[in-house]
Amino acid sequence: MTTRAPAAPAAPAGPSVLPTDLRGPGVPVPTTPEHARGRSRFEMGIGRRDPLEARGLVRLLTKPAAFLAANWAALLGILSVVGIVPALAGATRTTSDLAQYEDAAFRTTLGHVRRTLRRDAPMSILLLLVLGGIGTNALVLPQMDASMRVFAVGLMLPVMWLMIALLSAYVAAASRDQHAERAAIVLGAVTLVMRRPLAALVAPALVAVLSPLWLLAPLTIACGVSVPAWVVGRVWGDPTVEGPG
Numbered sequence: 001m002t003t004r005a006p007a008a009p010a011a012p013a014g015p016s017v018l019p020t021d022l023r024g025p026g027v028p029v030p031t032t033p034e035h036a037r038g039r040s041r042f043e044m045g046i047g048r049r050d051p052l053e054a055r056g057l058v059r060l061l062t063k064p065a066a067f068l069a070a071n072w073a074a075l076l077g078i079l080s081v082v083g084i085v086p087a088l089a090g091a092t093r094t095t096s097d098l099a100q101y102e103d104a105a106f107r108t109t110l111g112h113v114r115r116t117l118r119r120d121a122p123m124s125i126l127l128l129l130v131l132g133g134i135g136t137n138a139l140v141l142p143q144m145d146a147s148m149r150v151f152a153v154g155l156m157l158p159v160m161w162l163m164i165a166l167l168s169a170y171v172a173a174a175s176r177d178q179h180a181e182r183a184a185i186v187l188g189a190v191t192l193v194m195r196r197p198l199a200a201l202v203a204p205a206l207v208a209v210l211s212p213l214w215l216l217a218p219l220t221i222a223c224g225v226s227v228p229a230w231v232v233g234r235v236w237g238d239p240t241v242e243g244p245g
Contacts, residue, residue, distance in 0.1 A: 063098055066105040070094040071226035073109035078225070082121040084128070085171060086113040088229050089120065092175035095230035115178045122182070123170055130163045164204040169193050171229070172236035192236060199235050206232055 070091045077087030090112030094101045101108045137156055141149050166189055173188035180188075193200045210231060214224040 062102055066098055066102040067095060067223055067226045067230070069106035070109045070229075071221075071223050073106045073113070074225040074229070075221070076110060077113035077117075080117075081128070082124045083113050083117055084124040085120040085167075085174065086116045086124070087225065088171045089116065089174040091226045091229035092171055092233040095226050096175065096233045112175075112178060116174060119182050119185075120174055123167065123174075127167055130160065130167065134160060161204050162200075164207055165193055165200040166190070168203040168207065168232050169200065169236060172233055175233065176238070196236065199237070203232055203235050206235060 074087040074091040077083035077090065087109070090109040093112055094105045094109045098105075133156075137152070137160075141152060144152060169189040169192040170185060173185050173192060177185065177188075207228070210228040213219045213228055216224075
């Protein structure tokens with residue numbers, strides 16, 4: 001009688017199981033499913049999400065919305081007239097650190113105005129006087145003779161430039177500290193101008209260049225305070241860090 005050798009066990013069927021592998025015989029090895037073969041990662045939903053999806057779109061609009069909210073809160077402060085500088089400082093504080101304040105831009109800006117209104121109100125009056133002086137010069141200078149006009153411009157321009165630089169430095173310093181005394185903020189502003197002469201030279205020019213944003217009503221309502229505050233704040237940088245300009 002012929003003895004037959006025992007038959008080898010049948011290999012498991014299916015493309016996802018191999019009889020042998022480096023991990024040992026009979027261990028399942030994952031393979032690409034039949035329905036996924038020939039498809040890209042994008043078609044299978046693998047990879048970065050579409051930025052136009054709901055969550056991506058919301059994240060995309062978060063920062064513009066924060067600028068808009070900070071702007072409206074600052075406008076409320078400006079309506080009080082004596083709250084001009086606190087409003088500018090509050091908008092600078094919020095827009096300079098959107099990573100921290102973007103979800104509470106309106107409340108942060110308005111809260112800064114409320115906390116610093118009494119301290120910074122005299123600086124708001126000084127700002128109004130400087131703006132009044134600029135407006136008066138703009139009306140008087142055309143009536144002067146050419147030689148006197150040149151002399152008056154050469155005399156007044158450096159003074160006005162320095163005052164605007166000091167006021168913008170005060171706003172930058174005030175935006176970083178809600179609890180310091182006014183004298184400390186003034187000293188910080190003067191120190192900032194002395195340590196960063198380039199910023200002191202550029203800041204008044206930027207205020208003039210950005211004037212359409214706060215002179216034209218539609219732009220003022222949208223971003224006329226928050227965007228200039230952010231730009232000038234970026235020029236001054238962090239008042240607590242020393243720098244040449």
